[in-house]
Amino acid sequence: MDTTAYNAIGAVAPIPLHGSGDTGKITYYANHRLDHVPQLEKLDPALVEGIRLAALVFPFKVNSYVLDTLIDWEAGEQDPIFRLVFPHPDMLLPEDLASLRRLRNAGDPTLLTAEIMRIRDSMNPHSSNQLTNIPIFDGRHVPGMQHKYQETTLFFAKQGQTCHSYCTFCFRWPQFVKTGADKFEADDGAQMLDYLRTRPDVSDLLMTGGDPMVMTTRRLTAYLEPLLSREFDHIRNIRIGTKAITYNPQRFVTDKDANELLALIARLADAGKHVAVMAHVNHWRELEPEPVHQAIAALRNAGAVLRTQSPVLRHINDDASVWSRMWKDQVELGMVPYYMFMERDTGAHHYFGTGVARALSIYQDASAAVSGICKTARGPVMSAGPGKIHVLGRLSHGGREHFILSFLQARKKEWLNRPFLADYSETARWLDDLTPSGGDNAFFFTHEYQQMMAAGNQAENPAAHAGGSNA
Numbered sequence: 001m002d003t004t005a006y007n008a009i010g011a012v013a014p015i016p017l018h019g020s021g022d023t024g025k026i027t028y029y030a031n032h033r034l035d036h037v038p039q040l041e042k043l044d045p046a047l048v049e050g051i052r053l054a055a056l057v058f059p060f061k062v063n064s065y066v067l068d069t070l071i072d073w074e075a076g077e078q079d080p081i082f083r084l085v086f087p088h089p090d091m092l093l094p095e096d097l098a099s100l101r102r103l104r105n106a107g108d109p110t111l112l113t114a115e116i117m118r119i120r121d122s123m124n125p126h127s128s129n130q131l132t133n134i135p136i137f138d139g140r141h142v143p144g145m146q147h148k149y150q151e152t153t154l155f156f157a158k159q160g161q162t163c164h165s166y167c168t169f170c171f172r173w174p175q176f177v178k179t180g181a182d183k184f185e186a187d188d189g190a191q192m193l194d195y196l197r198t199r200p201d202v203s204d205l206l207m208t209g210g211d212p213m214v215m216t217t218r219r220l221t222a223y224l225e226p227l228l229s230r231e232f233d234h235i236r237n238i239r240i241g242t243k244a245i246t247y248n249p250q251r252f253v254t255d256k257d258a259n260e261l262l263a264l265i266a267r268l269a270d271a272g273k274h275v276a277v278m279a280h281v282n283h284w285r286e287l288e289p290e291p292v293h294q295a296i297a298a299l300r301n302a303g304a305v306l307r308t309q310s311p312v313l314r315h316i317n318d319d320a321s322v323w324s325r326m327w328k329d330q331v332e333l334g335m336v337p338y339y340m341f342m343e344r345d346t347g348a349h350h351y352f353g354t355g356v357a358r359a360l361s362i363y364q365d366a367s368a369a370v371s372g373i374c375k376t377a378r379g380p381v382m383s384a385g386p387g388k389i390h391v392l393g394r395l396s397h398g399g400r401e402h403f404i405l406s407f408l409q410a411r412k413k414e415w416l417n418r419p420f421l422a423d424y425s426e427t428a429r430w431l432d433d434l435t436p437s438g439g440d441n442a443f444f445f446t447h448e449y450q451q452m453m454a455a456g457n458q459a460e461n462p463a464a465h466a467g468g469s470n471a
């Protein structure tokens with residue numbers, strides 16, 4: 001079994017392909033083993049050549065479960081799951097694709113590496129000002145943490161900064177390949193616990209990545225079990241973001257430490273913690289295989305609540321019928337639809353982004369096709385620098401068309417529950433493309449947000465009162 005992959009710039013740094021201790025039935029392929037994927041023989045050689053070039057820039061990893069069970073190889077590049085895991089040449093601008101081809105053919109690894117880095121850094125690897133989310137405790141940044149909204153902290157365990165397969169659209173792509181941006185990762189949980197100990201206003205810890213479910217149960221236990229101590233009673237909700245349910249359902253069913261994992265979840269739930277498995281599901285096809293049903297049932301039996309989220313993605317799920325079917329299937333399986341996000345302004349945004357107007361119409365049409373208990377997903381939502389901005393709808397007023405927007409989460413609590421308007425646009429792709437309605441040259445929060453970013457502060461993240469300082 002292959003357990004090591006190398007990043008896209010040659011054999012520079014080994015990265016773990018998985019750490020969950022599975023029983024060895026799954027094979028992994030990453031950038032340097034792309035040509036070993038047996039099914040690629042079924043594709044047009046010109047497309048495979050384009051995939052090779054795109055995989056120089058974007059992270060690529062896929063496992064044999066996804067290859068054999070989820071992808072419809074008869075549909076080839078039209079298959080949404082194929083697009084979900086194989087970098088496509090159209091994810092690169094034509095001029096970048098041409099220069100990669102020229103430099104690779106010239107055989108100069110130094111120039112090729114420099115060009116790969118230039119292209120990656122041109123793709124906004126630190127979207128939404130994430131660096132400003134790193135909390136400060138005792139005068140120092142807390143490694144591997146983000147704290148943007150007062151009640152919720154994110155934790156990036158170093159051992160969880162990979163995934164069972166990579167998604168081509170992932171906004172966390174700089175976690176997996178070298179860019180000019182820093183990575184978020186913590187070697188151990190000690191500083192995270194120190195920080196949480198002094199933050200009684202934090203109720204939620206989100207274990208994120210990568211995918212925390214690539215870690216062994218022993219490691220996950222080391223991170224999570226301390227939260228059962230009375231001093232962490234204020235951490236009421238433990239969220240685990242994962243795509244393992246559909247990329248590697250064996251993690252919860254047949255892996256050699258699957259039972260221990262379920263027992264850990266049961267211990268947390270029995271102790272009164274709300275254990276929320278935040279499942280990434282991008283298409284209903286991922287939910288069809290029987291092992292997925294077994295994984296969902298096992299997690300629910302252990303006491304976890306499963307909530308689902310995905311961006312709306314061109315080439316993958318930009319169709320209302322895909323979303324309505326996905327929400328119906330999720331509810332039937334006992335999952336709670338939670339978010340329809342907008343694709344973030346990073347990576348191959350030009351390739352996956354649908355635009356605000358189209359995402360809104362997909363959400364509205366999908367929502368109209370399902371019953372009330374399937375309408376729990378909020379969307380479309382932009383996880384932008386100032387906060388999570390919900391596109392509530394479209395309004396005709398004063399002879400003009402507008403988007404109605406509102407914060408679901410915000411860096412400053414006063415920004416919440418204040419609906420605001422932007423001029424309707426068929427072409428706007430992100431918050432930065434929207435124009436405030438009524439002739440204003442800024443939204444009500446713009447000036448304050450710019451001041452926060454200039455100061456490098458996290459609003460509503462008063463680390464100072466916890467013994468730390470944001471200075």
Ligand code: SF4
Pocket residue numbers: 162163164165166167170171172209210211242243280
């Ligand atoms: S599984 Fe999640 S973190 Fe990993 S590549 Fe996919 S979207 Fe990104």
